[in-house]
Amino acid sequence: MKIYTATGDRGKTSLFSGERVSKASDRIEAYGDLDELNSTIGALIAHLPSDRSDLSDELQRIQADIFMISAWLATTANSPAVDSLEPIEERQIVFLENAIDRLEDLLPDLKNFILPGGHISAAWAHAARSVCRRAERHTVLVLESSGDDEPAEQLKRALIYLNRLSDYLFVLARECNRLHGLSDILWKKS
């Protein structure tokens, strides 16, 4: 299998379900955001302490989930390509919720807004969080023009996943600072 075929040189691309669409369409925006999210998470993983393979494993599992959500975004209603895709499952959302609870237990209560930043890993986690929010907004846009079909059902679940993932990345950013002995940077009125 070759990486490039140059079929997208004129601004169109092929969906997983076979249609040719504009690269500026909502679907492409949405899974482009997920691609960016995955890259950002990759940068975050690269800055984690080397003895925290548990966190990098957790994040790689999330990257795999994001891949799957991208495939659903690349698949239109009534497409037989649906049969090749894995459903997004409740357990994947529960996995995030459990991880959030675990991290929150390690962190002091938050009574203020915080400013993104601190250790470089925390800064990447915040960057990932904001890309995740954008992916979520574009997924809503795709859903708003979808009917009641299988891909739409999966995207509804993807929205829950992305909403939870943003929260996870927020607490992970705080945890990254804590791991490096840094406090949250609290927002103060200037």
Next chain:
Amino acid sequence: MEQRWLSKKTFEIKLRRPEAFNFKPGQRISLKYKNLERDYSLASSPDEAHLTLCIRYVAGGLLSQALGDAEIGTGLSFYGPHGYFTIKPSQRPTVLVASGTGIAPFRSMVRSGAAPEFILHGVETSADLYYAEELAPASGKYIPCLSQSGDSQTYFEGRVTDYLRRHLPSQNYDFYLCGRREMIRDVTLLVDELFEGSFIYTEAFY
């Protein structure tokens, strides 16, 4: 494994199919031999006792050359299957377009009962139409597109894109494209231009 030469540049290899191994027509496997690894589409149907691969012999192409020269009975390992290049049920007519050994997955599909409206096979000479006898009766129209036929009465002379542009009736289709990436690019851009609203599935070999 054993080889069978189909033309000067193309050979088949047959592998014993492991009992638990299943695949869908159109999928590929990753073949490993002498520390080399490459993906090949299966050309046989999932019901057959053997797995057949259709390989273009490339002088200097490390794995194809090693396989072409390998002794019968040589043990090979593989893993898979991979890929999503499978026929999707559709209301639109199916057009399969291959260049060279890109015909392999289409042979698997046809041997498994697919009846596409069109099969186009772009090759150099009529000696490269190794699966013609099998594919012609299985499709509405089997169209070899030869770059050097020397017999324009029998064969269409020109590239697959030339045929599509001149002869394919204007409507929406499901296109399946397999083979050289230049062919895939050219057909895709032609579909965008002349058959807008069609669906395209692709597998690029080389």
